[in-house]
Each structure stands twice: as structure tokens, then as C-alpha cells.
Amino acid sequence: MTGLFEKEIKGHLYHFIGKHFAGTPSVRYKVKCFDDRINRDVEFTLFLDEEKQWKIAAQDLPEYIHKSEYELGCAIEDFEEEELGSQ
Secondary structure, eight states: OEEEEEEEETTEEEEEEEEEOTTSSOEEEEEEEEETTTTEEEEEEEEEOTTSOEEEOSOOOOHHHHTTHHHHHHHHHHHHHHHHHTO
16 A cells, blocks of 8 residues: 655644555655745654654654644544545
8 A cells, every 4th residue: 555645733734655565554644844934844764663653763854843742643544534534
């Protein structure tokens, strides 16, 4: 399964591209959003940790992204619930 969706969170539009890896329960989402302050896209990865919480892969990102980690994870959960419900 691959997921592709957009969601506005705290005034920023995020583009999500998800990939489930065959034969494993592993899933990761590549996420991109445009940062007006630096006038370019910022890309990062979200993954499920051992406690089934969505986490941003460690990297140097603007603070507003780190502060939105929970909401980004909720957006993925909502999308996946909608996708499963429509199948």
C-alpha cells in the first residue's frame, strides 16, 4: 500500500507520501512542506517507533515541524483509517 495526501497543520501545507514495505508491518512517510523563511521545500521522514507513535527521523529541521510531530502523526492515522474504511 502506498499513501499520498496533503494536510494543512498550523498554517503549513504538508505533502505526505507513504510506503508500506512488503512482507513487513513497517511503514514510513516522506513528508514535504514549503518553508517561506528559507524559500524552499523541507523534506523529512516519519516512522512508527516501538510504541506505535509517529516520530520524525532525527535531522535538523525548523522548530515548527518538530512542534507539529504529534499532529503530523494524527494526520497519517486519519488518512490510513479513511483508506482502510474505503476498501
